[in-house]
Amino acid sequence: MQPVIFHVDMDAFYAAIEVLDHPEYKGKCLIIGGLSKRSVVSTASYEARTFGVHSAMPMTQALRLCPHALVVKPRMERYSQMSGKVMEILRQFSSDVMQISIDEAFLDMSGTNRLFGLPRQAGERLKAEVHAQTGLTISVGIGPSRFIAKMASDYDKPNGLCRVSPGKEQAFIDAVGLKKLWGVGKVTQTMLAKHHITTTEELRSYSETTLENLFGRSMGHFLYLAGRGIDPGIFKEESKSHSISTETTFIEDVTTKDVLEQTLLAMSHEIMFRALEEKQMGRTIALKLRFPDFTTTSIQITPQSNLYSAEQIYHYALQMLQQKWQEGTPLRLIGLGLHQLYSGDRPLQEELFADPYEKKRKLEQVVLQLQKQGKSVCKATNLKSVEE
Structure with a gap:
């Protein structure tokens, strides 16, 4: 199959x-x-x-x-609530949904022809259902791998539908072009151009060993696979029952602390409100960083105190960022995750004394419920990175 x-x-x-x-x-x-x-x-x-x-x-x-x-x-509360609605619809089409951010997800639709029709028909049905239930439009990319599907969804945006059939991966890569090849940003394009590589066809003329010698092992391996339309394994499956995570790939490499801080702030709220929607609590926070040469580093922390609030997640995320990143160093991707999840609204280990962050969690729960009722309300915060 x-x-x-x-x-x-x-x-x-x-x-x-x-x-x-x-x-x-x-x-x-x-x-x-x-x-x-x-x-x-x-x-x-x-x-x-x-x-x-x-x-x-x-x-x-x-x-x-x-x-x-x-x-x-x-x-963020409103966006999280709407994201949850869309994800509920996606799960009506597939039991294997991998949410990678507040507005993106992969579905494994293998073997669903009898239920939803051919892939393109299923894509049309999915788009229509999301629009009917939420009023929002989505773009759907269909391919034999996550890598190809990811690029296909961007090929005809907005409100697009693009299918790449098995065996057509290289033709699709060539149609997209090197400048729009996922993962190949401006810095990488400049490096490739120095070696007179300006098209995907030229990229394929180099062996994997040569590319690794020219650009380093991580980048060379990625370029060899990506140029052939082979999934380089960027989007790896994580246990849906043990993590809620999100990541952002920057259009241009980021070198400034302000951008990363505010990105992490939004991510902290995203994963906390997703946890509230799913009635989950977590023990561990994980940070992932990917650099322009495609090397990836990660760090995680399991605090002794219970994790109640987005502000706690953000606090620990900044600590980990400080340990793993030096300002001025370019970053192409940042990810944040809440791991070791368990069901419920109460921690497994109760505190002897009241935790001030528990009140913040209750406030976040109230805000989320009000958003579900269609009421416009924002959660105030005392974080310095949030604009007045």
Whole structure:
């Protein structure tokens, strides 16, 4: 049986939800983020993207590119709640759903023809169901591997559907081109160009040994496989019952602390609200960093105190970042995860004295319930990185 993998990407997710809740925003250049000098863009509507605005861009730069944009503060609780609705729909189509961020997931649709039709038909049904139940559009990529499905979902955005049949991987890679090959950013493109590699066909003319000699073992191995349309194993399966994680691959390598801090802040809220939705608590926090040469490092911490709040996760995430990253060092990917999960709203080991973070968890639960009822409410926080 040939594997059939779907990659679902929610189109401009944060911005789409703001338009859904505020129809007057429709058609406008919308940027989700704060307004302080240290702010970065969380996401932007497609109207704003035509001006060159993208996620993780400093807000000051974004507003220079698009000075007439409307800036809206992010509402992670609302986004998490809508993400949960979409994931529920995905699980109606597949028992094997791998959520990799608040707005992305893989589905293993192998052998589901009798239930949902051929892959393209199943993709159309999935898109229609998500739109009918949430009002949101998604792009679906279909391929024989996660790597190909991931790129296919980006091929025809927004509201796209692209299927790459088995045996057509190299042809698809060539159609996408080296500049849009997943994982090959501007820095890598510059390095390749120095060796006169500007197309995927030219990339395939080099042996794996040569590429590893030129670019190092990790990058060389990745380029050898990616140029042939072979999944390099970037998206590895994690036990769904033991972790809730998210990761962000930056459009451009990030070297500044402010961007990473605010990315981790959003991630901390994302995974905590996902944990609240799923009625899970965790014992361990893990941080993953990937550098431009594709080397990856990770670190985890299991605090003695119970993990109640997004602010706790963020606190420990910053500690781990300080241990593993030096400001100015380029990063291409950052990931954050909550591991060793167990079901329930109460910790396995009760505290002798009241934990102040427990009150914050209760507040987050209240906010999440209000969001489910369609009420617009934001959770206040005293973190310095959050914009006033």
